[in-house]
Amino acid sequence: MTRRERIPASVPAVRRGDALDVADLPSYGFAHRSLMWWGNAGMMAIEGVAFGFMIVIYFYLQSLSLQWPDAGKPADLLFGNINLALILASAIPNYLAGRAALDRDTRRVRRWLYVCSIIGIALCVVRWYEFTALNVRWDDGAYGSTIWVLLGLHTFNLVTDVADTMVLTAVTYSKPVEGKRFVDIAENCGYWYFIVLTWLPIYVVVYWAARF
Amino acid sequence: MMSGIHDVRVPVGPQAAAITDLWTLMLVVCTVVFVAIMVALAIAVWRAPRATEKAAADLAEHPRIDRRLRRGVGWAVAASSLLLAGLLVASFMTDRAVARLPLHDAVRIDLVAHRFWWEARYDAADPALAFATANELHVPVGRAVIVTLYADDVIHSLWLPSLAGKKDLIPGRESTIAFRADIAGVYRGQCAEFCGYQHAHMALFVVADPPDEYARWLARQRAPAREPATAQERRGRELVETTTCGMCHTIAGTTARGRRAPDLTHVGSRQTLAAGTIPNSATERVTWITDPQKVKPGVDMPPIDLPPRDLVAIAAYLGSLE
Amino acid sequence: MSSRCRERSRVAALAALTLIAALVAGCERESRQFDPPAPGAVLARDRPTAMLVSRYERNAHALAAGKRLYTWFNCAGCHAAGGGGAGPALMDDVWIYGGDADAIVASIAKGRPNGMPAFGARLSNDQVWQLAAYVRSTSGLAPQDAAPNRDDAFLTRTPESFMDSQDPGRAIPSAATGAGR
Amino acid sequence: MLRLGLGMIAGQYRARxxxxxxxxxxxxxxxxxSESARALERTWSDARGIVGFLSANDHKTTGLRFVVTALLFFGAAGVMGGLMRHQLALPEQHVVGPDLYDQLFSMHGTTMMFLFAVPVMQGFALYVVPLMIGTRNTAFPRMSACAFWLYLFGGALFYGAFFTNTGADAGWFEYVPLAGPQYGIGKRADFWNMLVTYSEATGLMVAVDLATTILKMRAPGMSLRRMPLFAWASLVTSIMIIFAMPMVMLAANLVQFDRMLGTHFFNPSEGGDALLWQHLFWFFGHPEVYFIFIPGLGFLSSIIPTFARRPMFGHDAIVLSLITTGFLAFGLWVHHMFATNVPELGKSFFTAMSFMIAIPTAIQIFCWIATIGAGRLVMRAPLLFVFGFFFVLVIGGLTGVMLGSVPLDLQVHDTYFVVAHLHYVLLGGAVFPLFAAIYYWFPKLSGRVLNERLGRWQFWLFFIGVNLTFFPLHLLGLEGMPRRVYTYGAETGWGTWSFVSAVGQVINDLSMLLFVINIGYSLVKGARAxxxxxxxxxxxxxxASPPPACNFYALPVVSSRYPLWSPPGDVTHVRGLSAEIREALVTTVLDARPDTRYAYPNPEIWSFVAALAVTVWLVWSVWSVPGFAYGLIPPAIAFIAWYWPNKKEAAEEVSWETEP
Structure with a gap:
């Protein structure tokens, strides 16, 4: 069953006399039917703009520079590649957690959120080593500054979302679990895709752009 | 006090003249547009009947009126688009006219902006003929001048309203501006990008001399500083060499070799002090040396704590450096 | 007066005090005093007065001016960027003639044997004190919120605002400056 | 007219x-x-007491707080503007020194742009939009409440810094290197950077809230084509904010990193670039003008039909113009940088764009004039301010066209001509409409109408004052006076017009005084609305005016653009939302068909606490590098606590929730 079909259509409002009776409408909805989805989309737009411009800044400064990297050498690939593999792999439990949320299945949600959290923590640890393998300090020159901030911005989002995931995992233990909380979990999963997708260009810029 | 012409509408060079023409065109067109819109509004207000809040809103369809309104708005939009397109073409043409200043046989000057003064270097093939001056450029009438611009600290902007538009001086970037003065005279310019406490007092004068006068000025500037003639002037030079002055200022031919403040080799020939802040007279020189922070708070020049006699001697010596 | 009322007035007093403290701290750090003090005040050769500390060592404007003069007058020619060369290092905790401001002022103004020239006649007193304050900041002895940041230039050294305080080891600690913090 | 037959009314779905x-x-x-109305009133009222005050998240409360605070900042910035005009009234004056003067104009500009213009527009939208589109609260009221506290704390800190002589002093666009680590000495620029972070975070939060509200919470039947123009303006503005403000937040943080951590983004010697800041800033800075200006256009499009007693002529054209303006606004930023050495081809492109953006505004102006001409006019104070708008904005717009032209800009850029232009645009495009809006909506906010006679006096004084203050500045610019000078010599000949301008400023002050008097007087003695x-x-x-806490006892069903003017349709209102919990109706984006219900969490104090915690972080980060990292802990705790579910509330919700 595709995700699209899993977002059920609305129960209609019913006309009673000159009034429109909405009492039977669902009290929450998934994906674009929920307000949370729109708020989340706004936040992703905001952060996406910031990421995008950080990448623009990178190439702008590179274009002004005779030598790039202007200090140090390009970052070592090892941890970046591990991170890339791990973050792509994380999309799967994330997808499963999102589906479980759509089914409002607390146990499955919890199971996959655990997996997501563990991968998330692993990603944070790998990220730490990535910073040590950049071969440049943030104050060595414009190149160092740019890739530190670029990686730092993504790390900030990564860490907050991992923390979010862990909080959501913990919150599934606070019973009863109302339907809206599954919406939150589904939205958190949506946000995680954003983290995964933004990592792709950032990975390319941090690890490969200085090699050509 | 030296005052120069500094008005966008009083051009003395081909570029400023082209821009002034554009300005006149824009002013006329924009005034017409403004008047037209205001008249349209006035007619609309005058013709519309009056009502009160209680009047029912008019929701009926009025195909005839609507058609007329649509036509009116359509024409207005079309007219404004056309006018804008016309102005755009005029702007591009002016832009090209400004860029097309003939540059053969141009005078080249390097201009470095400091907080808060202008350092001008007239380079020459023979290094002995190169010299530096400050806050007062002399240029020959009728010859193009190419000024290469550098910033020493923060962003400044060179603006000579009667000669050309402005150009920013940005640290780490070199830029140039070219202009030509067609009439002899003094043209005032000023730093146009906020650069700190004394952004207000960062003027620059361009003195356009007839060619022979310019040549004389050039020859004078290339010579080392004049030897002091009187005892007072000698005392002045001694003080300049032994006290704080020489740490920052240069006077060619003396031991004052500082490179951080205006070159004083021919300071006596300049009309103003402190980038156009005060006239270059004996009394003002004393005031300036005694307490520059009163004249120009935040300037880097420190006050000189010397007995009045010595101050007068320094002022006299500097005044003699023509 | 009820106790609650007294409580409230105490809170108000505390708030007012905090405000005044912030005001004083802010003004001390940020004031741009362009006119130098009367010559007598600056020439005091005993312990630096509170006025001098506040005017130079804790004042961002004076420290920045000191840094500018350090470059202008080519102090780096001997002392390099604080790391030392022909002259002794300035950014460590070793002070040959004492590390408090008045000792440094004396070194700059009067010179020292083995090469340090006397600049007393060629610099104004104000400039000497600014230089001395800056020199102390290279050892982290100026408050971090007033010390200069990095320059817009080639990176040669750690910005002064990052220096950890190098407590003057062999120097007599300066009571009035309280090691700069 | 009523297109609400729709499948939704037919019962082909099985009701659960x-x-x-x-x-x-x-x-x-x-x-x-009715009983349900009383219950609604109880449910939607903010709690009393200090905790209730701090937890209030009604959109009307938040919106009003924004507007009032922003107007206070407007006053403060106005006082600073007055001081500056006083200082410049005569040559060589010493009312204030250069140090204070630099802080004055920086604070004035920053306050007007970041603490007044954007928040006041957003605050108005927060108040008016939900009422206008027929819902009971915005989508994320707690986020907007948090945004308000952030805004207040940010502004308070910024002014606290100013009063301790740490006011920003490098202008409202804080060019590096002047605001960079070497020349921006002390902590002044740090506070500016902090304020930008604050106010942009605020703006973004409110923008997301407003955009979601407008897209998802319109009354049933209010399809996008029936949406009021002010809601359109707010929507366009919000989306622009979402794409422009992150830019300046990022840029301010990069400067802060340069200052704090020694990075080299703007250090040319180490591969950075001083011009980068200008690109980053103006990429935000130009749209900024439009997200101050577009809500103003929205005000006009609300006011003109009312006082012309007819629907807006060219409604669709106006919507399209708003959207076009929103797009084009992102393609103009380089026209602030013509004097730097950007490539010629680029300049031509930006000139063309700058000229083009005049067209959508022209279309709107012509449509308004057409509406006025075809209507029957009710001459009241709001309409006077609308006329004032036309006069002032058109001048500002035309000088804007001049500034878009590269050669002319090279002459007048960074001079008083620009100062005149920007004041004409912002006063004309934002402040005149704002006053019109205040006169227009004050009765709704307070229940009383502002005094008409005082209003007319205020208008005329303001109109004369503004023109007297700012028109001479055009001439000063042409006569060679650069902006941001704290004084000038008598020989420059700038004294006369500067003096006239100072006189104009006094008239402005009088007008503002009348405004304050009018507010005070009308709150007590004004006619009931x-x-x-x-x-x-x-x-x-x-x-009712002021609206009840729940806005509508029954949400309206809309069948036209001006529901109060058109005869009601067959279906007039919504029923069936809970009266005992705060519940809203979520509708579809395009057609506003009822889709789901949405129960708000109960108001709680966490939005205030979170704002406080963020403040701790930002202040800490100004003073210490580790504080930048450790300071994140308090906000993290606050946000988690904010999110943590309340068991009782959850249990209640489970007891009545309906699954999709």
Whole structure:
């Protein structure tokens, strides 16, 4: 069953006399039917703009520079590649957690959120080593500054979302679990895709752009 | 006090003249547009009947009126688009006219902006003929001048309203501006990008001399500083060499070799002090040396704590450096 | 007066005090005093007065001016960027003639044997004190919120605002400056 | 007209059985005075007491707080503007020194742009939009409440810094290197960077809230084509904010990193670039003008139809113009940088764009004039301010066209000509409409109409004052006076017009004084407004003034653009939302068909605490590098606590929730 079909259509409002009776409408909805989805989309737009411009800044400064990297050498690939593999792999439990949320299945949600959290923590640890393998300090020159901030911005989002995931995992233990909380979990999963997708260009810029 | 012409509408060079023409065109067109819109509004207000809040809103369809309104708005939009397109073409043409200043046989000057003064270097093939001056450029009438611009600290902007538009001086970037003065005279310019406490007092004068006068000025500037003639002037030079002055200022031919403040080799020939802040007279020189922070708070020049006699001697010596 | 009322007035007093403290701290750090003090005040050769500390060592404007003069007058020619060369290092905790401001002022103004020239006649007193304050900041002895940041230039050294305080080891600690913090 | 037949009314779906608790719940849909109306009033009122005050998240409360605070900042910045004009009234004056003067103009500009113009527009939108589109609160009221506290704390800190001589002093666009680590000595620029982070975070939060509200919470039947123009303006503005403000937040943080951590983004010697800042800033800075200006256009499009007693002529054209303006606004930023050495081709492109953006505004102006001409005019103070708008804005717009031209810009850039231009645009495009809006909506906010006679006096004084203050500045610019000079010599000949300008400023001050008097007087003695003192056509006028806490006892069903003017359709209102919990109706984006219900969490103090915690972080980060990292802990705790579910609330919600 595709995700699209899993977002059920609305129960209609019913006309009673000159009034429109909405009492039977669902009290929450998934994906674009929920307000949370729109708020989340706004936040992703905001952060996406910031990421995008950080990448623009990178190439702008590179274009002004005779030598790039202007200090140090390009970052070592090892941890970046591990991170890339791990973050792509994380999309799967994330997808499963999102589906479980759509089914409002607390146990499955919890199971996959655990997996997501563990991968998330692993990603944070790998990220730490990535910073040590950049071969440049943030104050060595414009190149160092740019890739530190670029990686730092993504790390900030990564860490907050991992923390979010862990909080959501913990919150599934606070019973009863109302339907809206599954919406939150589904939205958190949506946000995680954003983290995964933004990592792709950032990975390319941090690890490969200085090699050509 | 030296005052120069500094008005966008009083051009003395081909570029400023082209821009002034554009300005006149824009002013006329924009005034017409403004008047037209205001008249349209006035007619609309005058013709519309009056009502009160209680009047029912008019929701009926009025195909005839609507058609007329649509036509009116359509024409207005079309007219404004056309006018804008016309102005755009005029702007591009002016832009090209400004860029097309003939540059053969141009005078080249390097201009470095400091907080808060202008350092001008007239380079020459023979290094002995190169010299530096400050806050007062002399240029020959009728010859193009190419000024290469550098910033020493923060962003400044060179603006000579009667000669050309402005150009920013940005640290780490070199830029140039070219202009030509067609009439002899003094043209005032000023730093146009906020650069700190004394952004207000960062003027620059361009003195356009007839060619022979310019040549004389050039020859004078290339010579080392004049030897002091009187005892007072000698005392002045001694003080300049032994006290704080020489740490920052240069006077060619003396031991004052500082490179951080205006070159004083021919300071006596300049009309103003402190980038156009005060006239270059004996009394003002004393005031300036005694307490520059009163004249120009935040300037880097420190006050000189010397007995009045010595101050007068320094002022006299500097005044003699023509 | 009820106790609650007294409580409230105490809170108000505390708030007012905090405000005044912030005001004083802010003004001390940020004031741009362009006119130098009367010559007598600056020439005091005993312990630096509170006025001098506040005017130079804790004042961002004076420290920045000191840094500018350090470059202008080519102090780096001997002392390099604080790391030392022909002259002794300035950014460590070793002070040959004492590390408090008045000792440094004396070194700059009067010179020292083995090469340090006397600049007393060629610099104004104000400039000497600014230089001395800056020199102390290279050892982290100026408050971090007033010390200069990095320059817009080639990176040669750690910005002064990052220096950890190098407590003057062999120097007599300066009571009035309280090691700069 | 009524296109609400729709499939939704036909019962081809099987209604799900309601849970028992849901059946017992009191439902809304009866008019004022009914039991459900009383229950709604109870449910939606903010709690009393200090905790209630701090937890209030009603959009009207938040919006009003924004507007009032922003107007206070407007006053403060106005005082600084007055001081500057006083200093410049005569040559060589020493009312203030250069150090204070630099802080004055920096604070003035920063306050006007970041603490007044954007927040006041957003605050107005927060107040008016939900009423206008027929809903009971915005989508994320707690986020907007948090945004308000952030805004207040940010502004308070910024002014606290100013009063301790740490006011920003490098202008409102804080060019590096002047604001960079070497020349921006002390902590002044740090506070500016902090303020930008604050106010942009605020703006972004409110923008997300407003955009979601407008897209998802319109009354049933209010399809996008029937949406009021002010809601359109707010939507366009919000989306622009979402794409422009992150830019300046990022840029301010990069400067802060340069200052704090020694990075080299703007250090040319180490591969950075001083011009980068200008690109980053103006990429935000130019749209900024438009997100101050577009809500102003929205005000006009609300006011003109009401006082012309007819629907807006060219409604669709105006919507398209707003959207076009929103797009084009992102393609102009380099026209602030013509004097730097950007490539010629680029300059031509930006010139063309700058000229083009005049067209959508022209279309709107012509449509308004057409509406006025084809209507029957009710001459009241709001309409006077609208006329003032036309006069002032058109001058500002035309000088804007001049500034878009590269050669002319090279002459007048960074001179008083630009100062004149930007004041004409912002006063004309934002402040005149704002006053019109205040006169227009004050009755809705307070229940009383502002005094008409005082209003007319205020208008005329303001109109004369503004022109007297700012028109001479054009001439000063042409005469060679650069902006941001703290004094000038007598020989420059700038004294005369500067003096005239100072006189104009005094007249402005008088006008503002009258405004304050009018507010005070009318709050006490003004005529009672009733629901609809202007006979306007949009939904906010269908409810009492001031509106009840729940806005509508029964949400309206909309069948036209001016629901109060058109005859009601077959279906007039919504029923069936809970009266006992705060519940809103979520509708579809395009057609506004009822889709789901949405229960708000109860108001709680966490939005305030979170703002406080963020403040701790930002202040800490100004003073210490580790504080930048450790300071994140308090906000993290606050946000988690904010999110943490309340068991009782969850249990209640489970008892009545209906699954999709």
């Amino acid at each position: 059985p309601r849970r028992e608790a849901a059946t017992r719940m009191l439902r809304d849909g009866d008019g004022a005075g 009733g629901n609809d003192p202007w006979g306007a056509g949009t939904l906010e006028w269908s409810v």
